[in-house]
Every structure is written in structure tokens, then in C-alpha cells.
Amino acid sequence: MYKSKLLQLLLLLFLFPVSAQLMSVNEESLLNNTILINYISLAKSLNQDIDGLMSKVIKWRHYFHQYPELGNREFRTSKRIEQILTDLGLEVQTEIAYTGLTAYIRGEHPGPLIALRADIDGLPVTEMTNLPYASTEKTTYQGNEVGVMHACGHDGHTAMLLGAAKILSLNNDFDGTVYFIFQPAEEGGGGGLEMCRDGLMHRWGILVCM
Numbered sequence: 068m069y070k071s072k073l074l075q076l077l078l079l080l081f082l083f084p085v086s087a088q089l090m091s092v093n094e095e096s097l098l099n100n101t102i103l104i105n106y107i108s109l110a111k112s113l114n115q116d117i118d119g120l121m122s123k124v125i126k127w128r129h130y131f132h133q134y135p136e137l138g139n140r141e142f143r144t145s146k147r148i149e150q151i152l153t154d155l156g157l158e159v160q161t162e163i164a165y166t167g168l169t170a171y172i173r174g175e176h177p178g179p180l181i182a183l184r185a186d187i188d189g190l191p192v193t194e195m196t197n198l199p200y201a202s203t204e205k206t207t208y209q210g211n212e213v214g215v216m217h218a219c220g221h222d223g224h225t226a227m228l229l230g231a232a233k234i235l236s237l238n239n240d241f242d243g244t245v246y247f248i249f250q251p252a253e254e255g256g257g258g259g260l261e262m263c264r265d266g267l268m269h270r271w272g273i274l275v276c277m
């Protein structure tokens with residue numbers, strides 16, 4: 068079912084939540100978009116797996132939300148990501164640009180190398196939401212004591228990428244190899260550049276990163 072569908076599947080995993088939102092806004096015009104319809108039919112065929120996965124992704128998201136860390140200090144976050152990827156049976160490369168990680172899944176068939184990336188750092192913002200998983204973390208930033216919060220959605224990005232890793236680890240009947248990149252210090256810390264300087268793209272011959 069997944070053969071030759073790698074790109075579509077990856078796009079689906081990242082774009083379907085967005086496309087579903089758009090559908091409620093302008094369903095008719097989007098239904099004329101055949102590419103989007105492909106995503107939707109693919110989503111239906113994967114629904115069973117995705118439904119089972121959703122509660123895990125939400126749980127992971129809540130964990131990362133509750134324990135945010137600033138750029139280049141994502142030690143706890145990095146450990147948790149490593150643990151989840153290891154539990155999926157993946158080989159994990161750690162400490163890339165200090166706290167970055169990568170892992171990969173080879174499909175059963177030869178094909179392109181594609182990388183999916185999430186950022187993992189939080190912001191020096193004090194959370195005032197009263198959510199059960201609200202952050203109460205504090206740290207020192209530019210000489211001041213500040214709260215720390217995932218106020219930019221990196222908790223969601225990280226959990227979604229772990230979800231993609233999980234679903235692809237269960238369904239590797241696809242063409243090619245997928246790399247999962249967990250990038251530290253996106254918020255002005257230059258973590259992406261540091262990972263590239265650390266040889267990230269060249270080391271594995273990654274041509275495209277989404």
C-alpha cells in the first residue's frame with residue numbers, strides 16, 4: 068500500500084492537520100485540488116494506525132510542553148527524544164550541535180533520502196494558562212530569572228516528528244530512507260546552521276529537508 072508513496076506519506080503526516088483546517092474554511096476549492104484529495108485518501112488508508120498513534124503524540128506533546136528548555140540547553144528534552152526513538156528500535160545519533168539528535172528508518176525498497184526536521188527549544192516566556200501540563204520551569208536568561216515556555220509550538224513539532232518516526236517504523240514498506248532531525252536552538256540560536264556545520268547533511272547525503 069505504501070510503495071512509491073513515500074513523499075505523499077511524508078507530506079500527509081506534516082500537512083494533513085493543516086489541510087484539514089483549511090477544509091473547514093474553504094472546502095469546495097480545496098476539493099478541486101487533486102493533490103489534496105490524494106492526501107485525504109491516503110489519510111483514510113492510514114486512519115487506523117494514526118488513530119492509535121494520536122494519544123501517544125498528545126502525551127509526548129504534553130510532556131515537552133511541561134518541561135521546556137531554552138536553546139542549546141535542551142538536555143532533558145533531548146534525553147526524552149532519545150528514549151522514545153530508542154524504544155522504537157531506532158539507532159539514535161546524539162549531541163549533534165550540543166543537544167541535537169538524528170535517527171533514520173530505511174524503507175524496504177531503494178529510493179531517495181529525505182529528512183524531516185523539528186525544532187526542540189522553548190522561549191523565555193512565563194506560562195499563565197493553568198493547563199494541567201503548563202510549564203512552571205524557570206531559568207536565567209540574559210541575567211534575569213525568567214519562565215520558560217513552548218510558546219512557539221516546538222513541543223508540537225517534536226511530538227509530530229516522533230509520531231512520524233513511530234508510524235514509519237511500523238510501516239517501512241516504502242522507497243528510500245527517512246532521516247529524522249531534532250534541531251536545537253531554533254529561536255535565534257542558529258541551531259540549524261550548527262547542525263549543518265557538524266556535517267549533518269553531507270554525512271548522510273541528504274538532499275532535501277522539510
Ligand SMILES: [Zn+2]
Binds near residue numbers: 186220221253254
Ligand atoms: Zn519557533
